[in-house]
Amino acid sequence: MMKAVIFIGGGGGLGVATRSIFFGEILSKEGFDVVYASSGRCFNYIKKKKLRVHSVSPEMTFALSDGKLDPRKTTINYIRNISRYDMSELNKIMDEENPDIVISDSYLPGALAGIIKGKLTYPVLSFINTQLHNDELLRLNLGNRIVWGIWKIVFSRCKRLIIPDFPPPNTIC
Numbered sequence: 001m002m003k004a005v006i007f008i009g010g011g012g013g014l015g016v017a018t019r020s021i022f023f024g025e026i027l028s029k030e031g032f033d034v035v036y037a038s039s040g041r042c043f044n045y046i047k048k049k050k051l052r053v054h055s056v057s058p059e060m061t062f063a064l065s066d067g068k069l070d071p072r073k074t075t076i077n078y079i080r081n082i083s084r085y086d087m088s089e090l091n092k093i094m095d096e097e098n099p100d101i102v103i104s105d106s107y108l109p110g111a112l113a114g115i116i117k118g119k120l121t122y123p124v125l126s127f128i129n130t131q132l133h134n135d136e137l138l139r140l141n142l143g144n145r146i147v148w149g150i151w152k153i154v155f156s157r158c159k160r161l162i163i164p165d166f167p168p169p170n171t172i173c
Contacts, residue, residue: 001033005099007090007110008038008046009059017042019164020105021049023124035097037090037110054093059107087113094119103162111154123154124162 004027008020017038024034036046037054046053064070090113094102102114105124114121155161 001031002100003033003035003097004101004103005093005097005110005114006034006036007056007102007104007107007113008036008042009105009107009110014041014045016106017045020103020124021046021051023103023105024051032100035099037093038107056089056093056107056109059109087116091117108150108154111158112150115154115157121154121158122160122162123151123158124164125151 004024006020006024008017020036020038024036027034035052035054037056038046039056039058043053043055065073087109090109094113094117099114099119102110102117102119102121103124104110104114104121111121111123
């Protein structure tokens, strides 16, 4: 039986977890043994559904100021989490599960783990996150440019990028 590990990111909402479970259901119907890896509310949501899930360190933590999303503080949190990130926990999951494919939905470390282990890796990102052009990229702060630069490296190492914003057959892959 083939195996898939689905890494799930997101800053605290359950939208990414919901669509990742949908990907897992499709893979299960195709005969894959599916295992999830996530943190926080997404981890608890998946566990409550009685699906196999590993706990991983959070990648992103949204920051609020006056009850509104603060992009600057969120970016600082993101870089702080990434800089402290311990890839050994992901390597352990990859070694233990030995997946044939890795799907990493909005979770950069999961995509990197799949690439490092030489697995067929499919990053999943929202359409809006793929539409940065050079002039917009220059307007981003340094932290966002660094993160986006890492994602571009990940994209270059993968055969496909899944952009689930549009229903099939209009989904861009």
